[in-house]
Every structure is written in C-alpha cells, then in structure tokens.
Amino acid sequence: MFETNYRVFFAKSVARLLTPPLLIAYFISRFFLGPLDALFAPFFYLLVSLIWATFVVQSERLYQRFDARRRGAVLVPEVKGRLPGNIDIIFRSLRCAREGYPLSDDEERFEELNADTINLRLLWSDIILTREPQIVQSILATNFIDFEKGLCSKFGFLFGLFGDGIFNNDGEDWKAHRALTRPFFARERVRDYDLFSKYSNIAISLIQHRSLQNESLDVQDLFGRLTLDAAGEFLFGTTDLQTLSLPLPPSAKRSKLGPKGTQPDDTVAVGTYSGFVRAFEQIQVSIIHRFRVGPLWPLFEWFKDSTQEHNEAIDAWIAPLITQALENKKMRAGKGLTLEEGSLTDHLAESTTDVKLIRDELMNILLAARDTTASLLTFMCYFLAIYPEVLKKLREEILTSLPKESPSYEDMRNLKYLRACLNETLRLFPPVPYNARASVKATTLPRASPLERPFYMPGPHASISYPTLLMHRRKDLWGEDADDFLPERWLDAKRLRELTMDPFRFLPFNAGPRICLGQNFAYNEASFVMVKLLQNFDTFELRQKQDAPEGALPPEFWKNLSGRAACEQVWPQNAITLYAKVRTRAFLIRRETNIHFQTGRSMDLYGHVNVPRMITLSSPY
Structure with missing residues (x-):
C-alpha cells in the first residue's frame, strides 16, 4: 500500500513503465541479434526504451487528437520548454519558490501562450493549468463526478499530511466523511462568540503590552496562536494549549525564521506549541516542494520521508486527546449516557474507535479552521497598515455601531465595510492559493465564449490545477484595478451583479459539493477579531524594514516586476495555505506622546500590569 510505503508504489509504477521495452529488447536480442556485447547491451536496452517511450507518447497524443475531434473539442495549448519533457519548467518553479512572487512562474506561462488554460506536459504527462472560471465551475460543480482529488490525494503529493481525512477522499468515502463532520459546523456552533x-x-x-514598550509585534504569529487556541477548544475540546500564554518571538531583528515565519521559543518542549505547530507548518512546506518537483518526488525522499519526523511531533500532542475522548465514550456507555455536547473529537469518537481515522480527520479540519483564518487576519492587518484611509473608514463603521460591546451575529451582518475588507483580502490573498483535481475519465472543458470549441480533458488521471490567486487578479474579470486593495468594489452594485452572474471567479473557500464546511466559522472568527482589534487601536504601522530578520524582505528586483510584486512590502509565500515570510513582521501599535484613556481597563498577561483599553495612536506612515 502506498499509504504506508510510497517507495513500493513508486517502484511498481516505474516497473510498469519499463517492463514492456525491456521485454521487447530481450526478445529482439535473443531471437534476432544473438548474444549482445556487455558494453553494447545497456545502450541497446536504452535505445529500445527510448523508442518505446516515444511510441507510447506519440500514440497517446494521436488518440487524444482523434478523441478530441470526435467530441468536437480542441487540445489545450501546450507549453514548449527548452529541455525534453519540459523539465526546465520544474527548475523555473523551484527558482520561483526561492526568490519569486507566488505563482509568478505560472502567470508567465499564461502570458507566454496568451491563454488562460495551458498544458505543462511535464515529463510528457498532461498537467493542465487553468484560471478560467467556467472551467473551474465545471470541475467543482457541473461536472463534479468527472473529477477527483487524484494526484493530490493520499496516493500522491499529500502523502503524510491529510492521511485518510476528508480532504484526501473521493466518492462514497468522501460523502461519509462529510456527513460525519457537517453537523459539527451547524449555525449555532460557528457563532460561538464567547469562544472568540x-x-x-x-x-x-x-x-x-508590546505597544506600551514601543516594540513591534509579529501579528502572523499572534493570529496563529489565537486561531490555534480557539480551534483547540472548538475542535479538540481542550484548553491546555494556551499558546497565547507562551513567550512570543522577540521583537526587532532578534527573532529567527521558522518554516512559515517567525520561529517560536526553542526552549519550549516538543509536544507543546513549538513542537506541534512547527511540525504542522513544516509538513505543509514539504508538500509544496513535492508539487514543484513533480511526479519524481519519491526519488528525493527515497531514504527519508520528509513528513515522518513532523508527524511524530504532531502525534505526541494529539494522541492523548483522542485517547481521552475514547475513554470518555466508554464511561458514558457504562452509565447509559449519550453525547449531547462535546468537541469534534468527542463526536468522531462516538462514530469510530479507529484512532488513525480520528487523528487524520482532526488534522484536516484543523488546517481549515486555523491556518486559513490566521492567513486572512494577517494579510488584512497588512493592508490596513499600508492603506490608512481604509483603516480609518473601517474603524468609523465599527465604532459607530459598536463603540465598546462585543458584537453579536446580527451586528456582524450590519458591518458591510468590514465584510468588504475581508472579501478584498481574500481576493488578493486567498488562504488556499492553489488547488487541483484529476480526471476520472476523458471529458471536455467549457470555454468562456459559447462560440469557442471546448477544450479536451484527457483521462483518466490527468491532472488539472486552478491557481485561485491568479484567477482573483485577472484584470479582464476584476478591472484594471485588479491588483489594488479596494474594498469599495464589494459595495458597488454593478460589480456585485457581475460577480453574482459569474460566482466562480471568487473562490476563497472552494465551491460546489466540496465547498469548505468551515467558511462561516472563518468569517465569524475573523470578523469578531477585527472588531475587537479596532475597538482598541486606531493606527497600525508596518515595521517590516526596521524589524524583519535578514532574508525576510522582498527581493529588490521585485520592484521591476508588474502587478502587486512591484509594490509589495512583505514576502508572500505559499505552502498549502498562503503566508507571509517571517509572518508579516511586524505591525507596531505605536503610542502617541499623549495617551488618551477610556473607561475600562484590561489585564496584561505579563505581571498583571494594568494598561489602557483604548490608546490613541500615531504613525509616521
């Protein structure tokens, strides 16, 4: 099983590929050429293998052209690389990952072919890339049954991340997983504002506390902790994490880089915040490296699975929670009681005693509940720091409606500009910037214009990916100001009508039957946090240049690029979710010389120091 040994699966795949030409070469040499010279034999076998591979590739393409013509379709435009099998594209992707703007290499390929759907043909395999909403709608909704997770499932790149959870399953297994978790995301649960x-x-x-010390704060680290603590209680039923009570990364340039930003304190033991979160984040970075390397990734991990060590750190924290949930189930059964309220762990334990299944399901939901919301909050604060006029307008809306009190669900619905800011952040920096499916069978893909012939989608198992980040920034869909942060576009009646007519151009939470179950939870949590933040502070200052560690600032050559890269002040990067290098370091809430107090005081975590609830802030921005 590849699920337990990807090396065996890869070896079998290579064997299936090489066996036919080797057998052909053997029979030719035995019955026609006679015994081969020891020096000549390897070259002969290699020659036959190359001829066989050429025959297989060309015959497959011939069949695709025939099948496409039969279906009234055309083949997707192909990228023409400089090296055989387009392996130079892989090198470009790796170089982009090191120093480029997220997905800029994919955008270059779209521009080179002047097309919104292209075929990378990596190693002579069909790997289709699209940023056309009509095609994405077909994949996710109208022709949903013709596509599956494919290479992104537990049998491919995501090995070691999602296991047997909901994100890694198709068909009836996926339906069972979704039915298992859906009730937990009922309306009354995702509105747990006491938790927020x-x-x-x-x-x-x-x-x-940092503000009064006139020190910068890494908000990506802070929001990662906040959302993890909330998810820990909401999903796992535990308040033991308390990551917000652990030491924060030092301010200014004394901090270190971790896998996805500022590294927590190294003195914190494995099994707590540092060990668990660093492992969870490092796995995501490893998975993206596999995507960039392509189908040959098992060769790079032949002697060491890049996810194994990190999974052990994750299990050290999560296993005791599952064990406790199963023990609680036994206790209830012994007393004849049923579960009425409880965490997702408790609900899963009611349905199965399979520890691995529970563990995998929890990790799937944790990624959706924690990393995506932390990404949204981080990039929204970034925008508010560099667009003070938006911050002022948003704060006025919040203080007019809710000067002090905590918001209710109905209050949230009335904060139109807040929702517009959240949506605009999700448009420019969707938490999941890249997604993929694979064809179940050969089919066709619709075009933007009904006058154009559809594209031919090979099958089965051909890959098709859709970079949401690039689709969200298409100027022909969003206007010439598509690269600008402009919340007002979500309040413009004409633009909203266009979006209503073409809803698949905006997909921060996916769409169709597999739409994110935690969508409302994420919106509610992010909205609540931003309300509380802007009730307390009125100015943010981006301290990236002054306080970011070495290597965290965007490269100088970005200034010569087009789009957002030219003006970006942080270094966005993508793992499974989008993040800012060194966690968008840092957003300083500065004091004015004169501090204005409002009634009400809050307790600081460090030494129980009373600090003002409201600070009037100043910024030299």
Missing part, C-alpha cells in the same frame, strides 16, 4: 471573545481579549492584551 475569550482568546481575542488575551491577544489584545499582548498587543497592548
């Missing part, structure tokens, strides 16, 4: 308030207040105290 609890952790938001702690986070605000931490910001106030």
